[in-house]
Amino acid sequence: MNVNGTVLIVVLASAIFYGTPLLFAAVGELLAERSGVLNLGVEGMMLIGAVTGFWTVQHVGGPGWVGLTTAVCVAALAASAASSIHAILVISLRANQIVSGLALTIFAGASGLSSYLGAVGRLGGHPALHELKAIDLFGLGDAPVVGPLLFHQNALVYVSWALVAVTVFYLTRTRPGLHLRAVGESPATADAMGISVAGYRYAHTLIGGALAGVGGAFFSLAITPGWLDGMTSGAGWIAIALVIFAFWRPELALGGAYLFGAFSSLGFILQAHQVHLPPEVFASLPYLMTIVVLVFVSTSWGKRRLGAPAALGVPYIREER
Amino acid sequence: MSLRIERRLSVPGWLPVAVPVGSVIAAFVFSGLILVLTGHDPVATDRRLLERGFFASGAISGTLVTATPLLLTALAAAAAFRMQVWNIGAEGQLYLGAVGASGAGIALHALPGPLIIAAMVVAGILAGAAWGAIPGILRAAFRTNEIITSLMLNYVAGLFITYLIYDSHSYWRDLSTFTARVFPQGKYLADAASWPRFDLLGMMIPFGFLLGILAAALVWLTATATRFGFEMRVIGDSPNAARYAGMRVRRRIVTVMAMAGGLAGLGGASEVGDFRHVLDPRGIQQAGFGYAGIVVAALARLNPFAVIVVAVLLGGLANAGYSLQGPDFPAGLVGTLQGLILFFALGGEMLVRYRIRWRGPQTAAPAPAPVAVAEAGS
Numbered sequence: 001m002n003v004n005g006t007v008l009i010v011v012l013a014s015a016i017f018y019g020t021p022l023l024f025a026a027v028g029e030l031l032a033e034r035s036g037v038l039n040l041g042v043e044g045m046m047l048i049g050a051v052t053g054f055w056t057v058q059h060v061g062g063p064g065w066v067g068l069t070t071a072v073c074v075a076a077l078a079a080s081a082a083s084s085i086h087a088i089l090v091i092s093l094r095a096n097q098i099v100s101g102l103a104l105t106i107f108a109g110a111s112g113l114s115s116y117l118g119a120v121g122r123l124g125g126h127p128a129l130h131e132l133k134a135i136d137l138f139g140l141g142d143a144p145v146v147g148p149l150l151f152h153q154n155a156l157v158y159v160s161w162a163l164v165a166v167t168v169f170y171l172t173r174t175r176p177g178l179h180l181r182a183v184g185e186s187p188a189t190a191d192a193m194g195i196s197v198a199g200y201r202y203a204h205t206l207i208g209g210a211l212a213g214v215g216g217a218f219f220s221l222a223i224t225p226g227w228l229d230g231m232t233s234g235a236g237w238i239a240i241a242l243v244i245f246a247f248w249r250p251e252l253a254l255g256g257a258y259l260f261g262a263f264s265s266l267g268f269i270l271q272a273h274q275v276h277l278p279p280e281v282f283a284s285l286p287y288l289m290t291i292v293v294l295v296f297v298s299t300s301w302g303k304r305r306l307g308a309p310a311a312l313g314v315p316y317i318r319e320e321r
Numbered sequence: 322m323s324l325r326i327e328r329r330l331s332v333p334g335w336l337p338v339a340v341p342v343g344s345v346i347a348a349f350v351f352s353g354l355i356l357v358l359t360g361h362d363p364v365a366t367d368r369r370l371l372e373r374g375f376f377a378s379g380a381i382s383g384t385l386v387t388a389t390p391l392l393l394t395a396l397a398a399a400a401a402f403r404m405q406v407w408n409i410g411a412e413g414q415l416y417l418g419a420v421g422a423s424g425a426g427i428a429l430h431a432l433p434g435p436l437i438i439a440a441m442v443v444a445g446i447l448a449g450a451a452w453g454a455i456p457g458i459l460r461a462a463f464r465t466n467e468i469i470t471s472l473m474l475n476y477v478a479g480l481f482i483t484y485l486i487y488d489s490h491s492y493w494r495d496l497s498t499f500t501a502r503v504f505p506q507g508k509y510l511a512d513a514a515s516w517p518r519f520d521l522l523g524m525m526i527p528f529g530f531l532l533g534i535l536a537a538a539l540v541w542l543t544a545t546a547t548r549f550g551f552e553m554r555v556i557g558d559s560p561n562a563a564r565y566a567g568m569r570v571r572r573r574i575v576t577v578m579a580m581a582g583g584l585a586g587l588g589g590a591s592e593v594g595d596f597r598h599v600l601d602p603r604g605i606q607q608a609g610f611g612y613a614g615i616v617v618a619a620l621a622r623l624n625p626f627a628v629i630v631v632a633v634l635l636g637g638l639a640n641a642g643y644s645l646q647g648p649d650f651p652a653g654l655v656g657t658l659q660g661l662i663l664f665f666a667l668g669g670e671m672l673v674r675y676r677i678r679w680r681g682p683q684t685a686a687p688a689p690a691p692v693a694v695a696e697a698g699s
Contacts, residue, residue, distance in 0.1 A: 040468065085664060088668075089664065089667050089668055093667070093668050093671045094671055094674075094675075095667040095668065095670060095671065096667070096670075098407055098468065099615075099619050099663070099667060100664075100667050102409065102612075102615055102663075103616070103619075103660055103663035103664055103667060104660070105612075106612050106613075106615070106616060106656060106659055106660045106663065107656070107657060107659075107660020107661060107663070107664065108660065109612075109656065110609070110656075111607075111609050111612075111652070111653055111655070111656035112653055112656030112657045112659070112660050113355075113653060113656070113657045113660070114653070115652050115653030115656065116355075116359075116651050116652065116653030116654050116656075116657050117359075117653070118652075118653070119651035119652045119653060120359045120360075120361075120651050229652070229653075233476070234472075234473070234476050237469060237472050237473065238473075240469060241466075241469045241473075244466065244469075278484055278488045278489065279488060280480040280481065280483055280484040280488060281484075283480050284476065284477045284480045284481075287473040287474070287476045287477050288473070288477060290469065290473050291459070291465075291469075291470050291473050291474070294465050294466060294469060294470060295459055295463050295465045295470075298463045298464050298465040298466070299463045299464075
């Protein structure tokens with residue numbers, strides 16, 4: 001039997017596939033949180049990305065790659081626009097970040113604007129005109145072990161790896177990246193250094209929104225090409241939890257996302273191998289594991305608040321510092 | 322000219338009322354814009370929404386039935402939020418309440434009505450409280466973020482009730498007939514288990530709504546007149562101060578989460594007793610009472626009595642939304658509207674806490690400033 005057909009390789013390859021939207025959303029949330037803005041609207045922004053991305057792919061003509069590229073860009077822009085509401089409310093108007101983020105998820109989420117747009121655009125029940133298909137990179141897709149994992153994924157998976165590398169470099173090796181961390185750790189100090197606290201916070205909240213939108217588009221263009229109300233089913237919340245597991249570090253978010261990708265895909269794979277358990281048991285696995293891992297993290301290392309930006313969730317008011 | 326934001330020293334009495342009212346109006350205007358952009362007539366849509374929710378004959382009775390679980394999930398959110406405990410799990414706690422109440426209703430079907438109803442209320446509260454206590458215990462014991470755990474448990478609870486009816490031969494599922502075995506559905510409760518309604522000037526007040534008002538009064542009393550309520554406030558303002566003062570912060574967190582869970586669980590019980598009379602996983606998940614409850618609580622500024630009023634208003638919208646849903650009334654409009662209301666309320670909250678001042682051309686500056694200098698300076 002071919003080594004690429006073994007359960008382990010199949011699980012790992014689909015872990016990467018199912019983990020990718022989580023990775024996009026988690027890196028986005030991580031950037032926003034590094035600037036001190038907690039955005040609990042990820043689930044809503046992902047759904048906005050999913051619905052607008054799918055709408056675009058159905059309406060843009062031309063070859064598939066044009067439609068898909070446009071769709072991903074539109075998804076990013078739309079979700080970024082949604083995140084701007086949160087940005088204005090919490091950065092300029094100093095609203096409570098938790099409530100505002102929740103409001104964003106309610107506004108955009110499963111029975112909100114994304115569902116409305118899906119209904120108005122009559123998107124439900126139609127197959128996607130184009131979907132993101134796996135690309136055989138350098139013809140190495142059939143290579144043993146590494147082939148299916150590293151060289152037979154879709155374009156967004158490759159983009160996500162570049163994104164992680166760029167984000168790590170940005171946060172640790174560039175001046176704006178260091179400024180960003182200063183803004184998240186001690187906005188008053190950053191302000192005194194002449195860094196625009198509000199500017200950094202706006203920029204990274206919007207980038208975070210855009211990345212959540214790309215993650216959402218991954219659902220409607222790759223995982224289950226099409227549109228279904230609430231199709232991300234909690235991925236946005238898992239992404240927020242991922243940021244905590246990853247101690248606010250992008251390279252760790254990569255591993256975490258694939259771990260959760262594995263939990264999401266395990267159900268399908270076990271069912272295919274004649275393991276008979278109620279489907280709800282498999283479906284609840286990612287949620288239960290999120291709780292388990294979160295408890296584990298908060299008991300062992302969490303007490304030191306490793307990695308959490310000191311000013312996370314706190315509005316910055318120059319006159320009251 | 323420049324904009325200055327200053328903290329208010331005193332808040333004019335009308336402002337905390339004007340802000341929610343203004344945000345509802347602004348949200349309607351904004352959603353009207355979305356309607357226009359997507360090719361719908363906003364005036365006609367809003368008119369139908371209001372008519373179906375409030376003014377049509379019998380509409381108010383339906384609205385009160387929808388408002389009841391909303392009122393209770395909002396209290397669940399408000400009670401916890403006051404203590405800075407972020408319970409987002411009212412949705413799942415409500416499902417568990419519905420499981421408990423319908424289970425009690427099925428088990429005790431032979432008993433007299435009042436006994437069944439009392440058992441349903443108790444079972445709903447206990448089941449919801451148990452589910453709500455889980456994130457509370459995790460937070461107290463391990464400092465685990467309760468926002469995420471309570472939210473994850475919503476999904477687990479949703480899958481659990483789906484399992485009970487669709488993928489198992491559970492006690493809740495009706496297996497008595499062939500059709501029921503092919504098209505899964507829950508066991509319907511006995512007629513005696515239907516909660517009573519009381520006629521008030523032509524409005525039918527559901528029993529659950531009265532329980533909700535009672536619950537609001539109890540939450541208010543707890544918050545204002547008990548030691549527990551005092552400790553809740555102190556913990557909310559400063560957990561460290563509470564700890565130094567010898568308060569048992571962890572226990573209080575578990576208690577408030579269980580209390581919130583019980584309130585939401587009662588909401589689930591009312592959904593079964595007042596309305597569905599069966600455990601219906603699809604219907605109860607579609608309603609999304611738990612999340613809407615957060616909107617209600619925030620809009621009522623966590624005040625238990627204001628929660629009653631706001632729950633009726635948003636319950637009316639939700640009720641109209643369900644009955645109007647169709648091609649010319651797209652799904653999702655009500656959630657969009659709720660989100661917008663919350664956005665405006667949050668923005669407006671700032672007006673309550675701060676004062677925005679426009680500072681015109683500075684009076685101290687020399688009056689006839691030469692144009693060239695002004696340009697060079699800009």
